[in-house]
Amino acid sequence: xxxxxxxxxxxxxxxxxxxxxxxxxxxxxxxxxxxxxxxxxxxxxxxxxxxxxxxxxxxxxxxxxxxxxxxxxxxxxxxxxxxxxxxxxxxxxxxxxxxxxxxxxxxxxxxxxxxxxxxxxxxxxxxxxxxxxxxxxxxxxxxxxxxxxxxxxxxxxxxxxxxxxxxxx
Numbered sequence: 001x002x003x004x005x006x007x008x009x010x011x012x013x014x015x016x017x018x019x020x021x022x023x024x025x026x027x028x029x030x031x032x033x034x035x036x037x038x039x040x041x042x043x044x045x046x047x048x049x050x051x052x053x054x055x056x057x058x059x060x061x062x063x064x065x066x067x068x069x070x071x072x073x074x075x076x077x078x079x080x081x082x083x084x085x086x087x088x089x090x091x092x093x094x095x096x097x098x099x100x101x102x103x104x105x106x107x108x109x110x111x112x113x114x115x116x117x118x119x120x121x122x123x124x125x126x127x128x129x130x131x132x133x134x135x136x137x138x139x140x141x142x143x144x145x146x147x148x149x150x151x152x153x154x155x156x157x158x159x160x161x162x163x164x165x166x167x168x169x
Contacts, residue, residue: 003040005053005080011105012041012056012076016085028089034096038074056080071116074098084109 004013014037019030038059044050058075074096076082083105084091090110093100101113141153148154 003037003044005044005050005056007053010054010079010081012080012082014082014084016087016089019091022092028087029092030089031092031094032100034074034093034098034100035072036095037100038096054079072096074100076100076103081105083107084111 003015003018005011006013014032016030018040019032021028022031023029038057041056045053045056055077057077057080058073060073062072063070072095076099081103082100084107086107086109088108090112093111093113097115098113101111104111145153147157
């Protein structure tokens, strides 16, 4: 069974078996790959039975700006809503940011969105040498310059002072 769209109610039905089973015990959890979903919607719209439908969604692909890659975004357009095949299971929405959970018709299915405010991955130019230099700078800091009560530096400074006083007795 594949996704279907009711042309009168604009409800997109997602069958349970169209989603990947992630866990079955103690609770059934399925995963909906949103990139697969948007491609399925696109194919449905292009088919003979879907050609008369209104556009179902907008899609913005991943974009890399500088060293940051921003996630794809899938927006289900009004008047469409989504119904997951009813049952007692959860659905994790993955591989895109979307408004799917906002456009979902409520039933027994728990829909879990993990929108990431756009950020997919960040690449870093920090090297092992940079990390070692930072660690050295922290540990080589003079204890005498630490005066904030409760800080590690102040505690070490006070401990050193107490040890020095104890050795003089």
